[in-house]
Amino acid sequence: MDLTRLHLLVELERLGTMTAVSEVTGMGTSAVSKHFAVLEREAGVPLLVPDGRRVRLTPAGHRLSEYAVDILARVAAARSEFAGEGEPVGRIDLVTFISAAPPIVLPALRRLRDDHPGIDVRLIEHEPDEALSLLQTGDADIGLVYEYSLVPRNFPDTLTLHRLGSEPLLLSQPSGPPASSRTLTRQRLRALASASWISNSRGSDEDQLVQRMCAAAGFAPRIRHRIDNLDVVEQVVASGRGVGVMPKLAAVTRRGVTHSPLGELGGSRRISLVSRTGGWAWRPMRMLAEYLHDVAREVLDDTEDTVPFSASLAPVPPS
Template sequence: MDVRRLRMLLELARLGSMHEVADALGTTTSSVSQGIAALARDVRRPLVEPDGRRVRLTPAGRRLADHAVTILAAVDSARLDLDPGAEPVGVLRAAGFASAIRTSLLPAVDDLRASHPGIDVRILEHEPPESFDLLARDEVDLALVYDYDLAPAEWRDDHQVTALWTREWGVGVPTRDRGLAMADLADRDWIVNSRHFADERALRSLAARAGFAPRVVHRIDSLELVDDLVVAGRGVGLLPRGRASRRGVSVLRLGDGGVHLRAYAVTRCGRDSWPPLRAVVRRLSAA
């Protein structure tokens, strides 16, 4: 089987549209259609069927797409791992959220500068949904992402996930309110992340435990701006404990186990044998 056609099938399983597959792979819809048809001839089974104006995979198509994850990972591994003992050299593209870049990636890059000077790490600051999208399109090699124990991430079959660290979060309130409990905040305006919905899901779980539904008013990406809104009395929101918040902000510790942010390093299956990526992920994991 032609691995390019397998990649088309796998993208079709993910996107559900030959037009979107063509856009993702930088080709034409006609080429995708012809590639899927040729693959069907190879396996002597119909792989797609009409679904309104779109198409969907047949049961045989879904089974082959499942196999394609393993096959393509093995092909990528063979391509990247021709000389696993070689000195790691190359440009590694990493996307991640700001806290993981500061806490994990920058120290790792500093440590590796002396031992592996040939690794050139290029850093992009993104929230997890954006990093996952870049990883799926092969525009980055490494994604530093997070979830919450109350809002766990959904991993793709081709994700290789390495747990990095966990941090407790609480509710940021004006210092004058530092004696309040979660239930006392039912009538407050709430601040959530503007670029990732995990903290809103975690917040709603916490609020449900306390017997109310939060009134989400502000959507803010910057923790420093969340501090500013809290000090100004514009709302309250989840913030990490142990962080140096702005003067006038206190972070309440939550009962019933609270909520914890969990950081991960994510690569595509089969890619971690590439020496630069392997060296960086090992250093992140060791830390």
């Protein structure tokens, strides 16, 4: 149904006569009458009946007028929202990897909820491969994903990437005389050639990272354990049963574990926001991105040159 005709119906309900509707809308009486004839055909029921020299609304006409008031109000609210006016409202499905949730996602969502309670963010936890699939199918609106600088990720052309920052990588190893919290050298890493290495069971990025890092030190790692939960990884390390790569944001002080910076040997983990191209035009999405960016600046490295989402949405070229 045409919004103009619904507006005319609401005005007839309010003013009572075709002449009055014509005066307030600037349309001729004949044009107003033709609009109502079309509206009746669209509705499939009589909306007006003659009442002397005037017309009055039928019960169906009164009911449609009630719907029209709500429809027109919602359209006005949507136009105002998309024009950047009024309070932003809407549901956003955010997919994120688990280690980004405590330091970045949850603080950002708390601040967003306090400032803009109308934005309803639903969380989905997935690693990058699954997250990118959800974004492409439309089952998620925006995602936090990571890639290792030593293992760049290929992002689909249908998605747009905005870099948030990066974090250094650490080696989790059992505490003891050989362990040190100083940045690892190739020689010290080579001393772990016979260690049992830990990787995850989802995707191949971490395997490639460990293999390239160890190859630079002159050996091939023995990946003995596949564990996705980083807290369990740390427990295995503390028990002396393995060593593994740990992103700085996920590393916690634990008895029996030493975290040694990998430096250039391990590179960094780069964290980005990803959405379908064109999705950033929606104001609630941009606002969520801005809050995530603000928190990321507090905990990540290399965030100075990240373009504020409110100022520009130019994408960062994928690696």
